Amino acid sequence: MNMRNSTFVTEFLLLGIPNTEGLENMLFVLFLAFYLFTLLGNLLIFLTILASSNLHTPMYFFLGNLSVFDIFFPSVSSPKMMLCLMGQSCTISYQGCAFQLFFYHVLGGTECFLYTMMAYDRFVAICHPLRYSVIMNHRVCTNLTLGTWLGGCLHGSILTFLIFKLPYCGPNEVDNFFCDIPVVLPLACADTSLAQTVSFTDVDIVTLTCFLLILTSYSRIVLSILKIRSSEGRLRAFSTCSAHLISILLFYGPVMLIYLQPVSSPWLDSVIQVLNNIVTPSLNPLIYTLRNKDVKLALKKMLTQGVHISGI
DSSP: OOGGGSOOOSEEEEOOSTTOTTOHHHHHHHHHHHHHHHHHHHHHHHHHHHHOGGGOSHHHHHHHHHHHHHHHHHHTTHHHHHHHHTTSOOEEEHHHHHHHHHHHHHHHHHHHHHHHHHHHHHHHHHHSGGGHHHHTOHHHHHHHHHHHHHHHHHHHHHHHHHHHTSOOOSOOEESSSSOOHHHHGGGOSSOOHHHHHHHHHHHHHHHHHHHHHHHHHHHHHHHHHHTOOSHHHHHHHHHHHHHHHHHHHHHHHHHHHHHHOSSOOHHHHHHHHHIIIIIHHHHHHHHHHHTOHHHHHHHHHHHHHHHHHHHO
8 A cells, every 4th residue: 555645534433332322311410420420439448548547558559549540540432432332423533542542541551550459459368467567568558659640651652652653545434433443443554463462462461450450369368267277257257358259350341342352343342442431430430339338338437527517
């Protein structure tokens, strides 16, 4: 192909979720409700952890970071998708598409690393309880968090560079409601084999490595819990991990289905992305408040104080 005579794409058309014609108003209301609940729920958890001195521990430090990520993560794609459902323009600029892909993988990679750090925190708490405060001190927690951010930024930067260094000269129809590798890469008007191999290997390595580290941590945790003699002690130890385990399943399930499936299906990919981008971040506040007595008590105390202050 003579690239000099080609017209390069300056914007992409987001086709949205396949087979949802006529359901735009219902989907808009549903997704808006999920999005607002995600923002309010995670903001409330973050403020509760920030305001409650008894929650200033490593476990809740990581949970507070998770709440921040769950605020930003759906914000990458949800606002544009809802504007499109309202009948506004479904086009996105070339730069906007690149930014969507970049921030999606920065935040996704960071959250992937964060879940791994949270698993390590639970491993230390249950398997080395007497040394927990020494191992998971403030400096270590801060460095681990900075490491997750830097790792996420490196991950997102590599993927964005690989995808958008390729030329795009048409067609420009993105078969999804936001820009991601599986739907943008096929639109390139050049050989994509290297970019496809490297990008999917990068995603797979990051996802599987983090998952295996989490699996290793929880294998050790289960063995330690089984050694506890009292049933009450085993139940208490398991309860500190159950919320994290549920979140891990909700996060890694969709990611693995999208990037590890042998044959891509636009409709299935869109449904899985909706679950990953919109539904899962809205469930984390419920998972961590309903199953965590400390968070519930701190939340109740903060809301009660807020009511008293507003009533003055």
